[in-house]
Amino acid sequence: MAFPEDVLTEDEHVVLHLHPHWKALIRPIVVLVLAIAAVVVGVLLLPESGGGSVALAVIGVIALVGVLWLGLWPFLVWRTTHYLFTNERVLIQQGVFSRDRRDLPLTRVNDHSMNQRFAERLLGCGTLTIESAGERGQSVLADVPNVGKVQTTLYELVEAQHDKHSLGDGEMRDILADMQDGRPLRDGKPLRDTTT
Numbered sequence: 001m002a003f004p005e006d007v008l009t010e011d012e013h014v015v016l017h018l019h020p021h022w023k024a025l026i027r028p029i030v031v032l033v034l035a036i037a038a039v040v041v042g043v044l045l046l047p048e049s050g051g052g053s054v055a056l057a058v059i060g061v062i063a064l065v066g067v068l069w070l071g072l073w074p075f076l077v078w079r080t081t082h083y084l085f086t087n088e089r090v091l092i093q094q095g096v097f098s099r100d101r102r103d104l105p106l107t108r109v110n111d112h113s114m115n116q117r118f119a120e121r122l123l124g125c126g127t128l129t130i131e132s133a134g135e136r137g138q139s140v141l142a143d144v145p146n147v148g149k150v151q152t153t154l155y156e157l158v159e160a161q162h163d164k165h166s167l168g169d170g171e172m173r174d175i176l177a178d179m180q181d182g183r184p185l186r187d188g189k190p191l192r193d194t195t196t
Helices: 022-045 051-079 118-123 147-164 169-180
Strands: 014-018 082-086 089-094 100-105 109-115 125-132 138-145
Touching: 014 147, 022 051, 022 138, 082 147, 089 138, 100 125, 109 147, 118 125, 125 147, 138 147
Parallel strands: none
Antiparallel strands: 014 082, 082 089, 089 100, 109 125, 125 138
16 A cells, blocks of 8 residues: 555655554554464364354454454554655645545644654654644654654755745845846846847
8 A cells, every 4th residue: 555656746756755663563463463372272272062162263253353453453554654755745644444634835834843752762763743834733643763863854854945945145135136226026036128
């Protein structure tokens, strides 16, 4: 379930594509191992006749439901959760059957912070909170792997986007000089005389 490339704009490229940290898969793996162990113990220890067969069937059904509900479902949620950082925006997509996607343009990112509990520091993950201008001002990305590096990358992306959309000192001096010379401006840039 890779992230679809058709959601990107023409000049947009992916810088980071992440799923939540692998620690989300610990419980599904433990459930699978325990379910298999319970069925194997049932096969080995329960009698083959009468009540033993019924008990083995009950253990098998409980193990199957446990694996599907506590094992497969969390795996699917992990696999379909995407944190995508591009040169233009941050995309957060979640959902197994339905899909929820949030786009945060880098030009609207006001602030970002990370938080790591002790166990998360040991595992190398954490929570990244992105503040942006708009109605839903705060986005929380939980269990981000290498959260410190991701936050630094986000900072670099925001700064690069800001620099791309702002005037440098030289450009500002040129505009001010043209304004003093009386040349008309359009969209902050001087109109060139096309008659000569």
